[in-house]
């Protein structure tokens with residue numbers, strides 16, 4: 001069974017004036033179909049305003065479909081009695097780590113979620129340890145979050161979500177406010193959770209380099225999913241990506257330009273090693 005299944009999902013933001021008359025309707029999701037298997041690492045790309053955050057909020061039942069259906073682990077998000085289960089299944093991580101950290105000591109911050117839902121004290125500490133270890137922040141358990149770097153704070157925020165034992169984590173541009181080093185730390189932690197703990201990951205990002213290891217990429221544009229496939233497939237179509245105002249990883253672009261100049265290079269090169277290997281073969 002799929003963990004996330006969107007069927008013809010529609011979301012409209014309706015703006016009303018003081019009398020309640022509709023002023024404008026913005027269709028942010030326009031009949032979106034999405035299918036994610038448990039344990040997959042999914043990336044969602046798309047230009048500003050394409051509907052990525054709106055989709056993320058639906059997966060966490062923060063928004064309700066205007067039309068269509070969204071199932072999270074088989075539970076219809078429209079059904080009010082499922083909201084708790086849906087939020088338990090799919091944890092959310094947002095852009096700004098400062099808005100997600102509440103306690104003044106790292107381990108208390110991570111324990112806050114489970115404590116809030118009445119997990120027994122001993123189990124809370126087990127979960128805190130496991131979560132902090134899984135993002136490589138266990139040594140910082142007694143630190144104040146304020147003194148941590150952006151990447152470290154974001155990893156603490158992710159540990160806080162992990163402590164709730166979700167099957168799936170949706171990260172909405174978790175690295176947008178981080179320096180390159182912090183971005184790498186967070187990405188590594190997220191991949192570990194996926195590989196070692198089997199957590200399904202849905203990563204929304206503007207950084208192409210962060211998605212080359214994903215199982216599947218979905219590209220959104222104006223509320224539609226316009227491309228879908230493995231990174232190799234997606235980055236084989238440089239022209240299409242440009243049409244949707246997206247960048248291409250630098251190496252992919254270099255390979256594409258070389259091919260255009262007449263070198264026999266396949267489409268969809270994602271890593272420096274791949275390109276070097278192909279160029280070496282041609283020199284021989």
Ligand SMILES: Nc1ncnc2c1ncn2[C@@H]1O[C@H](COP(=O)(O)OP(=O)(O)OP(=O)(O)O)[C@@H](O)[C@H]1O
Nearest residue numbers: 013026027028046047048049050051052053054055
């Ligand atoms: N609360 C809101 N009220 C009205 N319109 C909204 C609201 N939130 C988003 N929108 C509109 O819905 C569309 C999709 O927005 P969304 O935030 O989902 O895009 P996004 O892909 O996450 O963009 P970004 O890359 O900038 O984060 C946009 O046109 C946006 O202006």
Ligand SMILES: [Mg+2]
Nearest residue numbers: 052053054172
């Ligand atoms: Mg967004």
